[in-house]
Amino acid sequence: MQRTWQMREAKARFGELLRKSLAEGPQIVTYRGVETAVVVPIEQWRRMERSKRRNIKDWLLAPEARTETLVPPKGAMGLRLRRT
Numbered sequence: 001m002q003r004t005w006q007m008r009e010a011k012a013r014f015g016e017l018l019r020k021s022l023a024e025g026p027q028i029v030t031y032r033g034v035e036t037a038v039v040v041p042i043e044q045w046r047r048m049e050r051s052k053r054r055n056i057k058d059w060l061l062a063p064e065a066r067t068e069t070l071v072p073p074k075g076a077m078g079l080r081l082r083r084t
Contacts, residue, residue, distance in 0.1 A: 005027060006029075021039045
């Protein structure tokens with residue numbers, strides 16, 4: 001069960017916060033009523049980080065549009081070739 005902790009409570013009961021994140025999953029920490037941080041088990045964090053990395057194959061096959069210019073237009077680099 002995901003739980004929300006006020007910062008003061010999370011600071012005072014940090015050990016319990018860590019144990020709850022391991023046993024129950026992510027724990028949200030608020031500061032002045034605003035969700036500010038999440039405590040998650042390290043293995044869950046690593047899985048999330050790995051899933052964010054995309055290789056070139058994934059990028060090329062992605063369904064979203066690729067609108068960035070892969071090769072800049074001629075002259076866009078500000079280089080001038082000297083003719084001899």
